[in-house]
Amino acid sequence: xxxxxxxxxxxxxxxxxxxxxxxxxxxxxxxxxxxxxxxxxxxxxxxxxxxxxxxxxx
Numbered sequence: 003x004x005x006x007x008x009x010x011x012x013x014x015x016x017x018x019x020x021x022x023x024x025x026x027x028x029x030x031x032x033x034x035x036x037x038x039x040x041x042x043x044x045x046x047x048x049x050x051x052x053x054x055x056x057x058x059x060x
Contacts, residue, residue, distance in 0.1 A: 006031040007047040008038055018042060028053060 003024050008031075010019040021038065023046075025031040032054055035046040039056045046053045 004031075004048075006035070006053070008035040009045045009047060010038060011043045011045065013042065 003026055006023045006025060006028075008021045008023050009017055010021070012018060023031050023034050025034060028048070031046055031048075035044050035054065036056050038044050039058055041058050043058065044056045046056075
């Protein structure tokens with residue numbers, strides 16, 4: 003298991019919330035981070051490396 007970091011951002015890029023995601027694979031982490039998506043963008047990080055950014059549908 004590995005710990006990834008999901009970061010919920012404002013539309014201006016300020017951090018609202020950071021959540022640790024303990025997952026077996028990067029794909030599992032992507033799916034869990036995307037599940038957090040509501041009104042604000044969510045980025046998934048593995049240490050200093052950004053894996054993905056998910057944008058809300060407006």
